[in-house]
Amino acid sequence: MPQIFHRSANGIARFVLWGAQVAFLLVILVWTGLVRSEFFTEVARAPRQPVPFSHRHHVGELGIDCRYCHGGVETSASAGLPATEVCMTCHSQIWTNADMLAPVRESLASGEPLRWQRVHGLPDFVYFNHAIHIHKGVACETCHGDVDDMPLMMRAHSLTMGWCLSCHRDPEPNLRPPAEVFAMHWKPPEDIERVRKSLIDVLGIDTATMTDCYVCHR
Amino acid sequence: MTGRRLALVLLVAALAGCDQKMADQPRYDPLEASSEFPDGMSARTPVAGTVARDADLSATPTAMPFPVTMKLLQRGRERFDIFCAPCHSVAGDGDGIVVERGFPAPPTYHQPALRAASDRHIYDVITDGYGAMYSYAARVPPADRWAIVAYVRALQYARNAPVAELPAQLRARLDGEAGG
Numbered sequence A: 001m002p003q004i005f006h007r008s009a010n011g012i013a014r015f016v017l018w019g020a021q022v023a024f025l026l027v028i029l030v031w032t033g034l035v036r037s038e039f040f041t042e043v044a045r046a047p048r049q050p051v052p053f054s055h056r057h058h059v060g061e062l063g064i065d066c067r068y069c070h071g072g073v074e075t076s077a078s079a080g081l082p083a084t085e086v087c088m089t090c091h092s093q094i095w096t097n098a099d100m101l102a103p104v105r106e107s108l109a110s111g112e113p114l115r116w117q118r119v120h121g122l123p124d125f126v127y128f129n130h131a132i133h134i135h136k137g138v139a140c141e142t143c144h145g146d147v148d149d150m151p152l153m154m155r156a157h158s159l160t161m162g163w164c165l166s167c168h169r170d171p172e173p174n175l176r177p178p179a180e181v182f183a184m185h186w187k188p189p190e191d192i193e194r195v196r197k198s199l200i201d202v203l204g205i206d207t208a209t210m211t212d213c214y215v216c217h218r
Numbered sequence B: 001m002t003g004r005r006l007a008l009v010l011l012v013a014a015l016a017g018c019d020q021k022m023a024d025q026p027r028y029d030p031l032e033a034s035s036e037f038p039d040g041m042s043a044r045t046p047v048a049g050t051v052a053r054d055a056d057l058s059a060t061p062t063a064m065p066f067p068v069t070m071k072l073l074q075r076g077r078e079r080f081d082i083f084c085a086p087c088h089s090v091a092g093d094g095d096g097i098v099v100e101r102g103f104p105a106p107p108t109y110h111q112p113a114l115r116a117a118s119d120r121h122i123y124d125v126i127t128d129g130y131g132a133m134y135s136y137a138a139r140v141p142p143a144d145r146w147a148i149v150a151y152v153r154a155l156q157y158a159r160n161a162p163v164a165e166l167p168a169q170l171r172a173r174l175d176g177e178a179g180g
Helices: A008-036 A055-061 A084-091 A100-110 A130-135 A140-144 A160-169 A192-202 B002-017 B070-088 B112-118 B121-126 B144-158 B168-179
Strands: none
Touching: A084 A100, A140 B002, B112 B144, B121 B144
């Protein structure tokens, strides 16, 4: 009885068996790399906005406080976006004919809101709360980066679960005195290690429960 | 047997069609757009005449209703620096950064007419706006408005404080800087 397979079938079989394993590992490697890459986390990508609002100009050059526009940040989960009236508080008098600002004037006249595109959109099963972070000494720039140097708003960090957990597991390196939370490019004082240790107590940061599921998920 | 197998295939197909969309659940994020309303806003404004359950319905006080403590002044300073300083400047001279960029200059707080103005006048200007200034009623709640009033009074007093009233430490610094 003749052989069914040619001798070379051995090589092919070995190639397929090993190749399948290598391909499997490759897929996992590429995938885990990809989901952490800026392509997926949308870091450093500025969505197209109805008005090219520049934080670099308003924060960096003019020094306007974050809370002038994001008024809910100290009291509620959402930091909030400014109403059209907030833009027009200044722009009813300056840059009144700028083409760039035409959508703002139209919004004020018609009552239709500006449709800003969300830059930091978390999944709906994450219940992030701005106020608690502000009151526990986590600064704006810790998560939002050098906003005062962004001509167009973009994500500075991935905001993945792993990224959040890296701080929830060990918050100390990211803490600062609450009075400095809104400061940009804050320079920690010499004795910052001691200050951070005491902040855990002073601000009542419960490190034991900070990685419990219910803290972020309901 | 074939029937059962077919049912299993259909069940699997049906389950695969289930999409829980946990990341985008059927509820609104704050300020999310909505197709349900003509103006496209999911965040609705209350009907005219709505009174909040915890609203303070007493008449607006004519003068500072809180004891002027260091805490109140510090709160006032913080709010002043956020909302007022862009135009009025941190010292209240009316030459803030936004005025430098072309906004009509507001009057300085240190002129006699405003030094003589009542607490309530300053409160009302914050609430209703004045001239080119928009209302800040939606941005600064009443208690914070009074804190700002207290701080504006402090700014006014600071410009005219008698040297004799300075604490020893500040007095020494003033003498040092004046001498140097």
